[in-house]
Amino acid sequence: MTTFFAILxxxxxxxxxxxxxxxxxxxxxxxxxxxxxxxxxxxxxxxAAMRVxxxxxxxxxxxxxxxxxxxxxxxxxxxxxxxxxxxLRYFQDPVWWPVTLLQPFGIYGGLAMLAGLAALLxxxxxxxxxxxxxxxxxxxxxxxxxxxxxxxxxxxxxxxxDIIAVKMFFLGLMVFEFRPxxxxxxxxxxxxxxxxxxxxxxFSKLLHAPGIFFSPTRNQxxxxxxxxxxxxxxxxxxxxxx
Amino acid sequence: xxxxxxPTLGDPDxxxxxxxxxxxxxxxxxxxxxxxxxxxxxxxxxxxxDWHDKAIxxxxxxxxxxxxxxxxxxxxVKCGACTxxxxxxxxxxxxKNMPVARQDLFRSVYRRYFTPAGKALxxxxxxxxxxxxxxxxxxxDEWFNYFHQCSQCRRCSVFCPYGIxxxxxxxxxxDIMDTIGHGHKYANEILGKVHKIGNNLGLPGPALIDNLxxxxxxxxxxxxxxxxxxxxxxxxDILLVTPSADFFAEPHVLGLMGYAKVFHAAGxxxxxxxxxxxxxxFALFIGSYEQMQKVAMRIREAALExxxxxxxxxxxxxxxRVAYSFLNTLIGPMDFLDPxxxxxxxxxxxxxxxxxxxxxxxxxxxxxxxxxxxxDSCNVARASRMGDFAGGQFVIPREVIKACVPKxxxxxxxxxxEKTFCCGGGGGLLTDELMDLRIKGAAPRMEALADxxxxxxVTHMASICAICKxxxxxxxxxxxxxxxxxxxxxxxxxxxIVLGNND
Numbered sequence: 001m002t003t004f005f006a007i008l009x010x011x012x013x014x015x016x017x018x019x020x021x022x023x024x025x026x027x028x029x030x031x032x033x034x035x036x037x038x039x040x041x042x043x044x045x046x047x048a049a050m051r052v053x054x055x056x057x058x059x060x061x062x063x064x065x066x067x068x069x070x071x072x073x074x075x076x077x078x079x080x081x082x083x084x085x086x087x088l089r090y091f092q093d094p095v096w097w098p099v100t101l102l103q104p105f106g107i108y109g110g111l112a113m114l115a116g117l118a119a120l121l122x123x124x125x126x127x128x129x130x131x132x133x134x135x136x137x138x139x140x141x142x143x144x145x146x147x148x149x150x151x152x153x154x155x156x157x158x159x160x161x162d163i164i165a166v167k168m169f170f171l172g173l174m175v176f177e178f179r180p181x182x183x184x185x186x187x188x189x190x191x192x193x194x195x196x197x198x199x200x201x202x203f204s205k206l207l208h209a210p211g212i213f214f215s216p217t218r219n220q221x222x223x224x225x226x227x228x229x230x231x232x233x234x235x236x237x238x239x240x241x242x
Numbered sequence: 243x244x245x246x247x248x249p250t251l252g253d254p255d256x257x258x259x260x261x262x263x264x265x266x267x268x269x270x271x272x273x274x275x276x277x278x279x280x281x282x283x284x285x286x287x288x289x290x291x292d293w294h295d296k297a298i299x300x301x302x303x304x305x306x307x308x309x310x311x312x313x314x315x316x317x318x319v320k321c322g323a324c325t326x327x328x329x330x331x332x333x334x335x336x337x338k339n340m341p342v343a344r345q346d347l348f349r350s351v352y353r354r355y356f357t358p359a360g361k362a363l364x365x366x367x368x369x370x371x372x373x374x375x376x377x378x379x380x381x382x383d384e385w386f387n388y389f390h391q392c393s394q395c396r397r398c399s400v401f402c403p404y405g406i407x408x409x410x411x412x413x414x415x416x417d418i419m420d421t422i423g424h425g426h427k428y429a430n431e432i433l434g435k436v437h438k439i440g441n442n443l444g445l446p447g448p449a450l451i452d453n454l455x456x457x458x459x460x461x462x463x464x465x466x467x468x469x470x471x472x473x474x475x476x477x478x479d480i481l482l483v484t485p486s487a488d489f490f491a492e493p494h495v496l497g498l499m500g501y502a503k504v505f506h507a508a509g510x511x512x513x514x515x516x517x518x519x520x521x522x523x524f525a526l527f528i529g530s531y532e533q534m535q536k537v538a539m540r541i542r543e544a545a546l547e548x549x550x551x552x553x554x555x556x557x558x559x560x561x562x563r564v565a566y567s568f569l570n571t572l573i574g575p576m577d578f579l580d581p582x583x584x585x586x587x588x589x590x591x592x593x594x595x596x597x598x599x600x601x602x603x604x605x606x607x608x609x610x611x612x613x614x615x616x617x618d619s620c621n622v623a624r625a626s627r628m629g630d631f632a633g634g635q636f637v638i639p640r641e642v643i644k645a646c647v648p649k650x651x652x653x654x655x656x657x658x659x660e661k662t663f664c665c666g667g668g669g670g671l672l673t674d675e676l677m678d679l680r681i682k683g684a685a686p687r688m689e690a691l692a693d694x695x696x697x698x699x700v701t702h703m704a705s706i707c708a709i710c711k712x713x714x715x716x717x718x719x720x721x722x723x724x725x726x727x728x729x730x731x732x733x734x735x736x737x738x739i740v741l742g743n744n745d
Contacts, residue, residue: 023316026312027309027312027313030305030306030307030308030309030312031307031308031309032308032309032310033307033308033531033571034531034567034568034571035567035568035571036310036407036410036567036625038396038399038400038405038407038624038625038660039623039624039625039626039627039632039635039660040627040632040633040635040636040660041632042632043631043632055403055404055405059403061323061400061401061402061403061405062321062323062401062403064400064401065323065324065327065401065402065403066322066323066401069321069322069323073321073403123322127322128261128262129259129262129322129325129326129337129340130320130322130325132262132337132340132343133320133322133325133337133340133342133343133346134320135320135370135371135372135373136370136371136372137371137372137373138319138320203357203358203359204359205316205317205318205319205320207316207317208316208317208318208319208404211313211316211317211404212317212403212404212405214309214313215310215313215314215317215404215405215406216309216310216313216405217310217399217405217406217407218404218405222627222632224566224567224568224570224571225566225570225584225585225586227570228570228571228574228575229570229571230571231307233307234531234571237531237532237535
């Protein structure tokens with residue numbers, strides 16, 4: 001089991017990093033030929049960066065669109081962020097002090113994440129409009145995240161696992177040493193699902209995480225009369241013309 | 243029109259989200275372009291035999307040229323924030339008019355041919371698991387119908403947490419359909435007229451000059467003054483580029499007379515060019531950069547030929563988007579123009595500047611008895627700007643209107659500013675065979691207008707877009723309003739401006 005999970009996590013990390021790297025490179029490479037910020041938009045590039053920052057941190061547009069959805073999405077994402085930060089302790093020795101500081105709140109993060117996910121799932125099933133636009137992969141993604149959260153919470157609340165050994169396993173992986181992983185079915189399920197999430201990340205709608213930084217309607221400054229904006233392929237057209 | 247079911251209007255504060263009516267608008271589609279219309283633009287005359295491969299090839303090209311398209315295809319999480327935002331969905335209840343569902347018509351094909359999961363699962367017939375579909379003739383038909391039920395108004399993009407803009411997707415879809423010879427008659431026929439004659443209406447130079455002389459006589463009768471409408475006047479300061487509807491249609495032409503009065507009162511020399519007798523640029527609607535550049539280039543040529551110092555655009559929504567957001571890209575740099583003025587400038591920026599400086603005088607009694615509201619046109623509101631501050635496109639038209647009329651009232655805030663609703667006829671859909679769609683799509687705007695009419699006694703709704711004006715003239719009567727309820731902003735200026743004694 002140790003070897004299986006060691007190989008699985010090396011593979012998952014490699015796929016995640018390479019896959020995301022290729023996608024980000026693609027988004028950066030493809031030009032945005034026209035200025036298309038959704039207006040009113042900030043007039044400066046720093047203002048546009050702030051706008052993207054607000055979208056990422058506060059879900060500004062979603063707040064305008066739908067308040068209940070905003071609450072569910074916030075609960076899930078903030079909860080997830082807290083849980084991920086808390087899990088950093090499995091990869092560090094000694095543990096960073098901010099991570100230690102967050103330790104007592106991790107449990108609430110886990111609960112918020114599960115509550116948010118459950119609400120998102122119910123909404124997807126109950127509201128006819130959302131059910132209409134939902135495909136198998138949309139439900140699968142929510143189920144995967146719910147299962148990860150639930151199995152993690154089970155280990156915290158119900159059936160504890162040997163977290164010292166888990167930590168040794170991951171610290172070992174980071175220096176290419178295989179150290180034994182506890183033979184605990186709940187842990188195995190949790191880790192397997194996390195690896196699955198990492199593997200599907202670059203091929204799924206989870207690309208919204210890097211993608212939002214490249215969204216032209218949000219990251220462009222509103223200054224087309226002052227600065228001429230020209231994509232490389234459009235510049236080639238210009239040269240052919242003259 | 244008798245058999246069209248007209249939506250009932252309620253309280254805009256409690257706008258009802260319709261129940262899903264799958265297939266409600268499945269039969270709605272514009273006419274397919276004839277070979278002559280397509281070929282005039284360099285597209286194949288009719289659907290080519292190898293359309294499938296050509297379409298996929300073109301999709302790949304566009305994905306490599308437009309970051310918006312590539313990113314938007316990948317990042318939608320199907321959260322549904324957009325599902326109740328489109329006027330065509332609100333008016334028809336057809337679920338494929340929900341922005342995300344409309345995008346998915348395109349995205350499903352993208353996933354099948356451009357993503358690892360879609361390619362792998364699609365090859366064994368399981369594409370459905372990841373939302374991937376074969377590009378069949380049925381799917382193409384669906385594209386033609388539903389990508390011509392999007393007015394590219396960008397309201398959905400305001401609310402999307404990632405800024406996904408369905409307009410970008412529908413433009414790409416129309417570009418692909420043109421590439422395989424399956425174009426949209428209304429848009430392509432009009433673009434052909436622009437290339438051949440110079441404007442959307444197909445109005446040749448001599449007819450235009452004759453018409454403008456008539457308008458000068460009307461102005462003389464009305465004011466007793468020699469207010470000119472100059473054409474091809476080399477050496478004039480300003481080139482006015484305005485939608486050709488301004489030369490003929492009502493209430494558009496009343497706005498044109500307003501521009502002439504403002505220029506006259508300001509003592510500015512200006513001209514219209516017979517080369518650029520059209521501000522509209524329908525190439526935007528079909529998503530063709532090359533066509534858009536070709537149409538825009540007439541403006542550069544006209545400006546250079548006439549040696550003008552400034553370019554001013556008349557009241558037109560999508561034209562202002564192309565002018566404000568794209569002109570510098572398409573035909574720039576415009577070094578030959580006077581750097582002290584915005585390049586280009588909107589007629590409302592020009593008029594507002596004069597009002598602020600006291601360069602023209604206005605007398606509100608010229609609009610006595612009128613209570614105005616303002617319809618923000620989508621392309622001005624969400625795709626461009628006026629003035630030197632964010633949101634100037636909302637402030638400046640309202641300030642000009644308030645300076646001209648005794649009373650101004652805004653409509654429900656969920657239907658104005660960046661949240662404004664499309665008139666129902668934008669994006670190249672202002673064609674009679676789509677009347678059912680146009681009437682239903684106008685419902686949210688009509689609801690908000692009916693509300694202020696009832697509560698505040700609004701008598702008129704001003705607009706700054708030729709398409710909005712034409713669309714409202716048609717659909718207002720359907721909803722029980724007078725067709726003359728819609729007015730040009732410069733029509734109000736025209737009524738209020740004090741001429742002849744400005745010393």
